[in-house]
Amino acid sequence: MKPTDMFAQVGSVIASVMFAWAMFKQYCPYNLQEVIDKYSKRAFAFIYPYIQISFNEFTGDRFMRSEAYSAIENYLGSRSSTQAKRLKADVVKSSQSIILSMDDHEEVEDEFQGVKLKWAAGKHISKTQSVSFYPVTDEKKYYRLTFHRRHRQLILGDYLNHVLKEGNEIKVRNRQRKLYTNSGSYWRHVVFQHPASFESLAMEAERKQEIMDDLVVFSTAEEFYARIGRAWKRGYLLFGPPGTGKSTMIAAMANLLNYDIYDLELTAVKDNTELRKLLIDTTSRSIIVIEDIDCSLDLTGQRKKKKEEGEGDEKDPKLKLPKEESETKQSQVTLSGILNFVDGLWSACKGERLIVFTTNFVEKLDPALIRKGRMDKHIELSYCSFEAFQILAKNYLKLESHHLFARIQELLGETKMTPAEVAEHLMPKTISGDATVCLESLIGGLEKAKEDAILKAEEELKESARLKAEEEEKEKEKEKEKTKAEEEEKAKEKDSSKAEENAKNQVKENGFCDKGNAELSNKEKK
Ligand SMILES: Nc1ncnc2c1ncn2[C@@H]1O[C@H](COP(=O)(O)OP(=O)(O)OP(=O)(O)O)[C@@H](O)[C@H]1O
């Protein structure tokens, strides 16, 4: 008999049995029906020793998508793309990559510790009862897992945990990352798409590797942090002159770890309470950044002064706030508020988080703010070294070596230039993108910087000599005044002693006269 004929026969037998059962059920007493149901299920379980678990897309109320369903969807993604014949595609991650998942009524197989299992995607469709021109259908999607009942323990325990964990990790890897900024007491976000990476960051290879290792070790050390009883957090302080790559490094960190960024603008935070609220609203796997901490907090007035004197403000007086208004708008966040924010982060929030401060003036920060335990790792970003230049040349000009490199190395050893300035020289100058033009521009820039530095040093020397001369002049003047005053004092003393002597003489003379007069009057009396 042909297989098709056999299926047809089996089909007709099943249909006949179903029909007979339906007829029989009508006349069968209720109690007997229950007994038959029970034993038929047992018989079915005996013949069919498999267990099935359904994971519905929506559980309970229809508003929240089940986390287990989306974790399974992610978990099955790669397996589906190799096994299923019909797939669904979705665009994620900056609209650049396509994520595949299996279509409805498809099946894929999986294996865990030598045990084979089967996943199937399905959906229940129920039509609403209301009479309408456009009938609304209600779709309920689900994944169904089928496995042999002898593996019940393993599948319900280890396997499902493994599926959820891996599925969530894939979800994090595929998610659109966000850049949050604070507006009032809320965070607003845009999609975070910064191309910076540690590979393109210009800095010494050894230091770069050390920072990368530190980050990766941190991001995978959940168990370690739990064991030693510390919150899974780490603080970084990035310091150095403007244009040395602090902000670029933060973007590279976020890209390396696949974290979101919360860029906290402290001056827009009203007070410490608002700061605390913002902290609580951050999610795990994120970097909380406070740029230019020295300006946000009134630990030093340097940048504020700069901003007040800034050209832009002077050119356009409309941009300047009246003094009173700007003062009233100032944030009331205090240093202790920030300290509490960092410590609160360490204790209040679950999940891994990095906090990064950047500053141009590390020496002016309060030591309490940057002590180890709050800011665990201090990273200095400094002027461009030759090694850093080589990375920039490779990125910008695709150059590994060039005869002008030797001169550049020499000049970089003699003068200071930030990576931002070097990068500006290496930007294409001609349509043909001639590298030599860029390198010559850099050499020109470095030579000018060197000359400027020499001139500046000379001016500083002159200025200090002038100041010294002025100081000496002042000292001399003081000395002169002192001696003059002393002389005057002496002259005064001399005058007063002379006057005293005169007075004494006068007294003496007067005394003699009085004595003579008295003797004379006595004689006359006698
Ligand atoms: N180390 C570096 N590697 C690669 N590019 C760099 C580096 N440093 C600076 N740049 C380039 O210079 C530009 C400015 O750098 P960045 O904004 O990171 O400096 P910063 O240290 O944050 O400055 P500021 O203190 O003014 O905020 C960046 O767009 C980047 O292209």
Ligand SMILES: [Mg+2]
């Ligand atoms: Mg910056």
